[in-house]
Amino acid sequence: MSDLRDLYQEVILDHNKRPRNFRVVDPATHHAEGFNPLCGDRLTVYLDVEGDVIRDLSFQGQGCAISTASASMMTEALKGKRIDEVEPLFTKFHDLVTTDGPLPEGLGKLSVLAGVRDYPSRVKCATLAWHALKAALAHQQSVATE
């Protein structure tokens, strides 16, 4: 049971139950849908970008606890950040959930998703919102994780 608790930490269950920034940014400068055809998870990420700053960031959709909590925490982590901070943070986050190495530094609260690395079938859940965010910034309409 302890190893499952590593995956479903209280913080994750809380973000699943009460996702932050679970709304539509309107008007949005960028938005994109992320879709995981394997499990049917589907969410849309909305941004309001001014200059190179993410003034607002939100999401809506339907997914498992891991994808919902990850999306929720991503919006918290990136609101107010510069666009050029997205890619380095995503790289670290991707390492967090996919590698066996030491946990990357500087991820803050996102580190609670480290448990995903022991569940390869759930990596796409954790990264779905990030892929949608990157697609939105690249002005793509949608992205599928397979």
Add this chain to the structure above:
Amino acid sequence: MSAQLQTADAAFDVEAIRAQFPVLAQAIRGKPLVYLDSAASAQKPEVVIQAVTDCYRHYYSNIHRGVHTLSERSTAAFERARDTVARFLNAPHAHDVIFLRGTTEATNLVAHSFVRPRLHAGDEILVTELEHHSNIVPWQLVAAEKGAKVVAAPISDRGEVDVDAFVACITERTRFIAIAHVSNVLGTLLPVAEIVAAAHARGIPVLVDGAQGVPHLAVDVQALGCDFYCFSSHKVYGPSGVGALYGRRELLAGMPPYQGGGGMIRRVSFKGSTFADAPERFEAGTPDIAGVIGCGAAIEWVEAIGLDVVAAHEHALTEYTMQRLGEVPGVRLIGTAPGKAGVVSFVMDGVHPHDIGTILDGEGVAVRVGHHCAQPLMDRFEVPATARASFGVYNTLADVDALVAAVEKVRHWFG
């Protein structure tokens, strides 16, 4: 509670069955494995593993090719498997049975070689809302090419296919009907014989996707009256990558090849080629020889237990699961048709099926979560996905108890 329920046949010894499945005797994440994913793929008994191994160890060679001893032995074993499948389905003759890669290749073959030449713009292919993607997409591919369309007959909220409602969807443009024998998500048993009779009265041929029928029921293609019936070996305790298509002989005789290659020809020249009769015409290339032999061994194994005994055992498991899961607050059963075969789908308030699956795995309980290759059916029930427990002959009432205990744990965590 388990002790209150007995399976129909007192002589049936599930522990003796389980002992024949090496994979079942293991722990997953520290808990005894409870395998409830047989509708995705069934585990393999020792006798099947042995049949495949024996082929490779003692007599493997290509079939229908050589005059040497090993080729003759392999060919004989391969054709014996064809006899076994024909007997199992009660096909009139072994030549009516084509070995393929599985149900999916069978529906694609029929779409290409039977339906496509008969289809014109505006024609319709009729299926039901509960079909697996492999009984939807092959028809869509040929329909798109010909300007025809695929029409889905409705199902009830309990997941039943009503014969009258189905027949009401038949139009003068309906050229072909393709239906499941048993739903892979709902467990519903479809009224196949009645639908076939109504279709034939209108001159419409019918294919039955038996992927979930063959593991759970005694199948008689002549009694069903269907024109085509297909299944996959791996869902009936045989190797994966192998399946079979039964087709009515007069239909097979008129069908062009699906793939060209070795083994399916009569005479090849650069002026043109002529083709062998069924089944060889539809078996281009070297097949999965050991897999087909393993498939035959699996079917003989199931026949020895008796499909009626298997069906009764799985019925008891299904009923018990419906009852126990139905008592858990927040659980909603998807598919409540009477007489379901071996499959129980469910969703839980406030918990995504993916999370159910992961937490159940932590308890050693293997279920399938997702859309089960039936996205239109998920839309029908307005759910993104379901969790699905499905049974094989090796499952026990204690397995169901473990499932329910694990589901209670999910509820506790997400409550």
